[in-house]
Amino acid sequence: MFLRCFLLIPVLVVFVSSSCPSSNTWKKNCYVFGTEKLGFSKAEVACIQKGGHLASIHDFFELDVIGQAAEFAYHSRTDYWIGAYKLGKTWQWTDKSNFSNFTDWARGEPQNIAEYGCAFMTYFNWDWKTENCANLKSYVCTVPI
Numbered sequence: 056m057f058l059r060c061f062l063l064i065p066v067l068v069v070f071v072s073s074s075c076p077s078s079n080t081w082k083k084n085c086y087v088f089g090t091e092k093l094g095f096s097k098a099e100v101a102c103i104q105k106g107g108h109l110a111s112i113h114d115f116f117e118l119d120v121i122g123q124a125a126e127f128a129y130h131s132r133t134d135y136w137i138g139a140y141k142l143g144k145t146w147q148w149t150d151k152s153n154f155s156n157f158t159d160w161a162r163g164e165p166q167n168i169a170e171y172g173c174a175f176m177t178y179f180n181w182d183w184k185t186e187n188c189a190n191l192k193s194y195v196c197t198v199p200i
């Protein structure tokens with residue numbers, strides 16, 4: 056029984072990682088793009104159902120991996136939610152990772168408008184902008200491999 060479990064685990068790991076394109080992989084995460092358009096909260100729920108969260112981004116390399124993978128995923132001018140949202144006056148990631156390490160806000164962002172409580176990444180230069188969380192958008196999840 057022990058031997059059987061031992062043998063099954065590597066097979067499962069290979070299966071899971073092969074289901075994520077290597078271009079969408081970084082730091083043991085798979086970036087999964089939602090093609091349907093959802094409000095921010097529903098997009099986060101969809102990411103949780105995939106085993107992750109809306110993507111948090113912690114350095115320029117991760118930003119580049121996501122930005123390039125998005126071009127392949129959407130083949131179009133598509134902006135997409137990332138996991139940044141405003142709780143009170145402070146910005147947070149839905150996966151609760153540290154928001155203070157890295158941001159890539161567009162010039163003039165984040166706008167200090169009460170309803171603009173969620174952030175998306177722009178298709179054209181990967182800058183982040185704020186918008187009403189109820190608006191419908193594509194989204195990117197980070198799912199641990």
Ligand SMILES: *[C@@H]1O[C@H](CO)[C@@H](O)[C@H](O)[C@H]1NC(C)=O
Nearest residue numbers: 113114152153154155156157
């Ligand atoms: C953010 O930086 C701190 C050190 O300044 C580090 O301990 C932490 O792991 C970093 N968090 C992320 C998510 O990179």
Ligand SMILES: *[C@@H]1O[C@H](CO)[C@@H](O)[C@H](O)[C@H]1NC(C)=O
Nearest residue numbers: 113151152153154155156157
């Ligand atoms: C978050 O990152 C900032 C900046 O790197 C660091 O000063 C702070 O200690 C970190 N907080 C946690 C909880 O790791």
